[in-house]
Amino acid sequence: MGLEVQGGGDSDDPAIADDDRLYRRLSDSSPNMIAVDVLTGARRPSSGAFKPDDDGVSVYRESLLQRDSLEAVDVVRAPQNLVVALPVGAVRSIRPLGVRDDPWPTGIPDEDHPRNAAHALIKGWNGLSTGERRRRQRALAALPSIEFIYP
Amino acid sequence: MTGGTSGDGLVSSRMVVDDNPRDPAQLPDFEDPPVVEVALGVQFRPIPGLRPVEIAGLREQWRAEYPVVLDQPPLAPAIEQATSGAHTTQLVFGPALQTRLWFLSEDQSSLVQVQHDRLTVNWRKLDGVPYPRYPAVREKFGRSFSDVQEFVTDRDLGPLDITQVEANYINRIDTDDEGRGHLEGILRHWSSLAGHHLGDPEEARVAMVFSVPAVGTPPVRLYVECAPAQQVGQAPVLLLTLTVRGAPLTSDVASALQFMDDAHAHIVHSFAELTTDAMHEHWRRSR
Amino acid sequence: MTQLLDRPIATGATLYPQAGRDRVERQDAEDFYLQPGPSAPKRQIFIQLSAAQGNLRWLADHVQNEVNAMLALGDGWDGHRAKPITEEAVGSTIGLVFALCDDLSLPPQFFPLPDGGVQIEWHVGGEAMEVEIDRSGDAHGLATDRAGAVIFDSSLEPTAIETLLPVQTIVRRLSIRAASGR
Numbered sequence: 001m002g003l004e005v006q007g008g009g010d011s012d013d014p015a016i017a018d019d020d021r022l023y024r025r026l027s028d029s030s031p032n033m034i035a036v037d038v039l040t041g042a043r044r045p046s047s048g049a050f051k052p053d054d055d056g057v058s059v060y061r062e063s064l065l066q067r068d069s070l071e072a073v074d075v076v077r078a079p080q081n082l083v084v085a086l087p088v089g090a091v092r093s094i095r096p097l098g099v100r101d102d103p104w105p106t107g108i109p110d111e112d113h114p115r116n117a118a119h120a121l122i123k124g125w126n127g128l129s130t131g132e133r134r135r136r137q138r139a140l141a142a143l144p145s146i147e148f149i150y151p
Numbered sequence: 152m153t154g155g156t157s158g159d160g161l162v163s164s165r166m167v168v169d170d171n172p173r174d175p176a177q178l179p180d181f182e183d184p185p186v187v188e189v190a191l192g193v194q195f196r197p198i199p200g201l202r203p204v205e206i207a208g209l210r211e212q213w214r215a216e217y218p219v220v221l222d223q224p225p226l227a228p229a230i231e232q233a234t235s236g237a238h239t240t241q242l243v244f245g246p247a248l249q250t251r252l253w254f255l256s257e258d259q260s261s262l263v264q265v266q267h268d269r270l271t272v273n274w275r276k277l278d279g280v281p282y283p284r285y286p287a288v289r290e291k292f293g294r295s296f297s298d299v300q301e302f303v304t305d306r307d308l309g310p311l312d313i314t315q316v317e318a319n320y321i322n323r324i325d326t327d328d329e330g331r332g333h334l335e336g337i338l339r340h341w342s343s344l345a346g347h348h349l350g351d352p353e354e355a356r357v358a359m360v361f362s363v364p365a366v367g368t369p370p371v372r373l374y375v376e377c378a379p380a381q382q383v384g385q386a387p388v389l390l391l392t393l394t395v396r397g398a399p400l401t402s403d404v405a406s407a408l409q410f411m412d413d414a415h416a417h418i419v420h421s422f423a424e425l426t427t428d429a430m431h432e433h434w435r436r437s438r
Numbered sequence: 439m440t441q442l443l444d445r446p447i448a449t450g451a452t453l454y455p456q457a458g459r460d461r462v463e464r465q466d467a468e469d470f471y472l473q474p475g476p477s478a479p480k481r482q483i484f485i486q487l488s489a490a491q492g493n494l495r496w497l498a499d500h501v502q503n504e505v506n507a508m509l510a511l512g513d514g515w516d517g518h519r520a521k522p523i524t525e526e527a528v529g530s531t532i533g534l535v536f537a538l539c540d541d542l543s544l545p546p547q548f549f550p551l552p553d554g555g556v557q558i559e560w561h562v563g564g565e566a567m568e569v570e571i572d573r574s575g576d577a578h579g580l581a582t583d584r585a586g587a588v589i590f591d592s593s594l595e596p597t598a599i600e601t602l603l604p605v606q607t608i609v610r611r612l613s614i615r616a617a618s619g620r
Contacts, residue, residue: 031511031550038544038616039563046549047568047580048557058518077517108518131591134570134580142586190450229449264450271450319448360442374447380454390454394447 011124012098018089022059022099022120023072023149024049027080034082035141045084045146047137056121057140059086061101064118072150074115083150086143094139097124178416179423182435185322185391186282191292192264192271193407194228194315200308201267203250209265209302210254217254217263225251225266230315231370231397263295270299271317285415289408296404312402316367318414320422322391324430326379334377337389339427354379361421363395366413367406371397373417375425391426393418481509483528493541501535504548511550520552521573530575531556533596538569538606544613562612563620567605569594579605 026033026049033049036042050057060075062085072083088099102121104111122140125133140146203222210220251266260280262273272292274283300311324337334341334355344351356378363371374394381387395414399406423431483505485498508523515522535546535558546558546569554573559566564584571577581590590608595601 025517031508031515032547033549035547035549035559035561037561037563039619042561044561046547046557046559048549048551048559048570051551051553051555051557051570053519053552081517109514110517130570130578130593131580134568134578135588135591138566138568138580138582142582188451188453190448190452192450226449227446229446262452269450273450273452275453317449319451321448321451321454323454358443360445372442372445374442374445376447382454392448392451394449396449 011096011100011126012092013100016061016088016099016101016120017063018087018092020088021062021085022088022091022122023062023065023075023083023085024057024059025075025077026082026084027078028082029080030078043148045141047134047141050122050137050140052122052125052133055102056100056123056125058102058105059099059120059122060115060118061099061120062118064101064120065115068114068117070115070118074113076150077110081150082148085147085149086140087145090143090145091122091140094136095124097122097136097140099123178419178438179436180438181431182437184282184434185324186320187276187323188273188319188321189282189285189288190271190273190317190319190321191288191411192269192317192319193296193313193404194230194269194317195402196309196312196314197268198303198309198311199267200306201265201303203252205306205308206252206265206302208306209298212298212302213254213263217256217261219253219255219257219259221253221255223251223253223264226264226269228268229317229396231372261291263291265299270296276323289411289415292411293404293408296407300404311404313399313404313407314402315396316399316407316410316414317394317396318411318418320393320418322393322422323380324389324391326387326389334389335427337391337427337430338377338425340425363397363414363417366395366397366417367400367410368398371395371410373414373421375421391422393421482506483509483532485532494536494539497535497539497541497543497545500545501532501548505531505556508548508550508556515550516552518552520550521554523550523556524554524573524575526575527551527555527571527573530571530577530596531558534558534569534571534577534594534602537596537599537602538609540610542613542617543609544616560609560612562616565612565615567608567612569605581605581608 024045026045028034033046034043035046065071065074075083091097091099100121100123102119104116105119128136251264251269254263254265255261258277258280260275260277262275264271264273272288272295274288276282296311303309303311333343333351334357335343338357341357357376359375361373361375363373372395374392374396376390376392378390379387380390395417397410399410423436483502485502505528509528512522514520539545544560544562546560549557549559551557551570551572556571557568558571559568565582567579567581567590569577569579577594577596579590579592579594580588583589590604592601594605
């Protein structure tokens with residue numbers, strides 16, 4: 001897909017292991033964020049589900065959740081939510097994306113929920129053109145290693 | 152103004168709209184025009200709080216001038232859009248369409264129509280009330296708009312962001328049953344169809360749409376329709392309807408009024424250009 | 439059938455009903471407009487089609503349902519900092535759908551975006567066509583083939599047909615594939 005772009009060091013923390021996984025909360029109704037291939041029936045997150053906010057794409061680190069005895073279900077906030085997991089290494093393969101911890105973010109619902117100790121961001125979006133950004137969103141959504149882990 | 156005199160001494164109606172089409176002194180004028188209704192109106196971004204129960208305050212404010220209040224079915228949005236491609240859509244943001252309220256004068260010749268996304272002021276020819284002329288209807292619209300704007304501002308219901316302006320002139324031309332198919336007596340460019348193997352048509356309708364340049368924000372259009380009509384228990388007539396509609400330059404009332412002035416000029420010029428000299432004589436054209 | 443000659447004229451006229459084709463009778467209004475209930479949503483769209491578009495009513499209904507579902511989303515709808523969908527995004531989205539689709543098209547899937555924009559997508563047999571509309575209404579198209587290679591990556595101008603033609607072609611091809619099951 002031609003995703004080689006020079007990235008900045010601030011977008012990644014190399015101390016986060018490649019084999020850690022990132023949990024991304026989605027939903028399949030109200031709103032629906034799961035795209036369906038009408039021929040194959042394959043279900044994948046919409047690439048729009050990985051559109052970054054100003055600071056990046058919000059995720060939760062599996063290793064930190066497990067450290068605090070939390071699971072994928074603890075990332076869920078509503079009955080229609082589902083959780084997908086992406087390996088950190090797979091995210092990093094989509095240059096120049098990286099992962100940095102962002103514990104206890106403010107200005108979000110349930111700020112005090114214990115899961116927020118494991119909050120992290122997929123970063124590296126600054127300076128990308130619209131097309132470059134969208135290609136990376138698409139690449140995240142299409143990662144073969146992406147896994148629906150809840151429910 | 153170009154053209155010359157016809158054989159009967161009337162000035163040819165081929166008009167050139169000059170640099171100041173809105174100048175009343177340059178508009179065609181008729182002492183006895185066939186106009187039976189003028190409607191000047193605006194559509195604005197829906198204001199959900201402008202519901203009948205909330206408009207009670209307006210009722211009190213307008214009671215002296217408009218003592219009669221009636222409920223009417225709502226009017227659908229009518230938005231001018233570009234015609235590229237084979238489709239047009241209209242969007243309305245807001246709750247389900249609310250009732251339209253009519254505020255009527257005692258003699259019912261003056262009317263203000265209010266719904267949550269529209270304000271229209273009408274003059275209607277009822278019981279021989281003479282046409283008060285455009286400036287008077289415009290003035291009533293301006294006052295009504297100010298009242299509604301103050302009303303929504305005082306109650307913090309939202310701004311009146313005007314999205315469309317519309318000027319309508321409906322002219323009634325008396326005819327008989329045969330006349331509904333004889334538009335050549337009314338419309339300058341319509342030819343008699345007496346040579347058709349079936350003779351003259353029983354009825355005929357003409358519709359035209361013109362693009363109006365240099366007014367408001369494009370697209371702005373002039374719609375013209377000449378069609379038969381008949382009220383219950385009344386004789387058949389021909390209605391010559393001219394409508395100019397489009398978005399103003401900006402969403403404020405000053406821009407809307409300027410649009411109306413321009414629209415009025417185009418309507419008057421078109422009315423004179425499209426109709427026959429014989430009808431002009433009947434309507435006593437003075438300019 | 440043309441479009442302009444079917445437009446309503448003299449809206450607001452009162453003396454002769456025939457003079458105003460826009461007069462919406464109660465029953466007609468109910469065909470188009472939802473009745474308010476005790477929890478009537480604050481924002482809804484109502485798509486009106488001209489007579490020339492009558493064969494696209496199914497598409498309008500689909501778009502209406504999808505967009506109204508997204509319009510019901512409030513602040514933080516993603517459990518984070520997502521913003522409500524903007525009117526500008528909705529307007530552009532609807533314009534693009536009707537520009538890209540015809541009566542034989544596979545309708546797109548609709549997704550809200552956290553910045554208040556909308557994304558519409560077609561996925562057929564591993565191929566994908568995605569159009570992102572940001573909160574300002576600006577649009578960008580991205581298409582990938584079955585191998586994941588990008589075959590279209592460009593901004594879209596709803597009023598510039600030349601920017602839409604390639605996407606129309608892709609949508610048409612995907613629609614045919616979907617209809618044929620291959």
